[in-house]
Amino acid sequence: MLYQLSYTPMAKAERISMLRRRWQAAYRRAPQGAKADAVMHAPAPEIIPAELLLRAYRSGIFPMADHRDDPDVYWVEPRERGIIPLDGFRVSQSLRKQLRQNRFRVSCDEAFDAVIAECAQPREELAESWISRRIETSYRALHRSGHAHSIECWHDGELVGGLYGVAFARVFCGESMFSRRTNASKIALAWLVAAMRRAGYALLDCQFMTDHLASMGAAAIPQAEYMDRLQAASGSPLCTLPNAFSGFYSEAGALGASSSPGKVIAHSLIQTS
Template sequence: MALTARTLLSAYAAGVFPMSESRTDPDLFWVDPKRRGIIPLEGFRISRSLARVLRRDRFHITIDTAFDAVVDGCADRDETWINPTIRRLYGELHRLGHGHSVEVWDGPAPGAALVGGVYGVTLGAAFFGESMFSRQRDASKVALAYLVDRLRAGGFALFDVQFLTDHLASLGAIEVDRSTYGTLLELAIRETASWEAPGPPGPGQGVVQRSAQTS
């Protein structure tokens, strides 16, 4: 039986997510880490250098306007777990209103190039971050800052980043055990949050100010 987007949502609700060994491997496997990376939404840290980039509004930010292109950008590397099946499934989740992206452009349309972004899945008040990419310095960090700002404004309770990396730790990510994550997940998916309520992304100065107020 073919895997569907609805099955994928059920998997997220159970605390697991899919991966593939490579872009050419047709098979998927389920991942349930013993230790889970999360970013506490009140603990996200914007460094001085990132704050300067945000205040200058170097980039043009959009929401959900180029979801498939963001997924493709995340897969555009020597090694990736995003195979055609995963790309199809997340595209379906986007069309169902559960897959979302933050896009970073080198200027306003028309003619702008997509230089960074992040995508993930919403379920209740949980956001499951899947991947991000950057083709210009700081582009993925800017995408992440706008994403956290949006999750806070929309009333989200859990930001799952799957695995803790040094890069994510520098931004405030922490690691929790499987049991703790299960409790946080159960509470979050019972709650209601809104991805759309914050509206269009505003100036970077506002992102910096709101982060300072909540950190």
């Protein structure tokens, strides 16, 4: 089953407010004399520029589409925002056991294109994906610029789970996740939280709340509070997420055969920052 961090039924997704129309203006200007729509569903260029994407995220908004082949994008500003407090991430006993068993090899940025392609696939309960081909292409470009990252779970060389998102300042905005093996997406998220804590990040944004995320400690906050937290998370992290991942493997190697990267992650998640 696929799990998507930011999926919500389109009827419930609050589209961009009138005050945010300047973002659509980057795509289209209405013909002179035409009446402006209350909500503009703006045609996207072939690739949404990385600078525009980052400016949008720093302003608390993000793009979505209605379906996989949608040529348009719209900009979303939720009234409530889902976040996972980095010190409030819940690791169940079963998840901790699976981490310690080191069931998967977990990596960062080894297969971004494959992860976002998996996340864009339809789910059993939903035929359409909000990750259009244009959004997918845009985030691949954002990844090449160093601002989008993927976490991958591998089993016998096969990609079986993962997630991707956008990173800037000390913020990571989770976009979507998928799982082809039991709890693979949860393990990817656990590694992300541990890496963010090690790297000095301050805010993990999961955009919309789901029961799946709530079970791991996610909470809903008003958008105004989210913006305050976003501002407080300015500045640079201590290291990049790929470097934090490398550190876990180095630490496990230094501890010897009795340790493993999964054990290092499990131990780090029961410590307070």
